[in-house]
Amino acid sequence: EAGVAQSPRYKIIEKRQSVAFWCNPISGHATLYWYQQILGQGPKLLIQFQNNGVVDDSQLPKDRFSAERLKGVDSTLKIQPAKLEDSAVYLCASSFSAEQYFGPGTRLTVT
């Protein structure tokens, strides 16, 4: 069974630029999550989708972050404009039940 796929793996941008991350969840997983992980910390949930609907986006900085899951499968997370403090690993996870399975993450560096 293929795992959660994410791309790109690494991205370096300058502040005020925009960036987008892509995630393809495990086949059949209705729930998809985007997390932000700062070095030395646990993952922080940004947004949770159930199929193509948003379940929880309470911690998403909506002035600069947006996410969509139009067909209930793939998802994209966008940051526009990026700030220095957005430097982190962005993890995508999917689940069928309580158990969440993670992709390898995208390491974003904002200079």
Next chain:
Amino acid sequence: GQQLNQSPQSMFIQEGEDVSMNCTSSSIFNTWLWYKQDPGEGPVLLIALYKAGELTSNGRLTAQFGITRKDSFLNISASIPSDVGIYFCAGRGSNYQLIWGAGTKLIIKP
């Protein structure tokens, strides 16, 4: 809000030693999950616990769901070099949101 306290923050271990780490919560959880994260990778699910008192093993790893439903423990027996990494606990309460610990970093003594 719900908080998870994971300890210890880091551990230096000799190869062959047993390792214990735990997580405690300020509120009750219905599910406990334990993950391991290697550098440059996403967390990998090790063990999932669904019932108070449940004891589950995965090879040399054993985890328990505390009776009070506010804590969980992970033990690693006879540690080997590939056990090095960061271990996270995560608990899910009645609101279905997953709350994460800050991680326990396992380091092998030279």
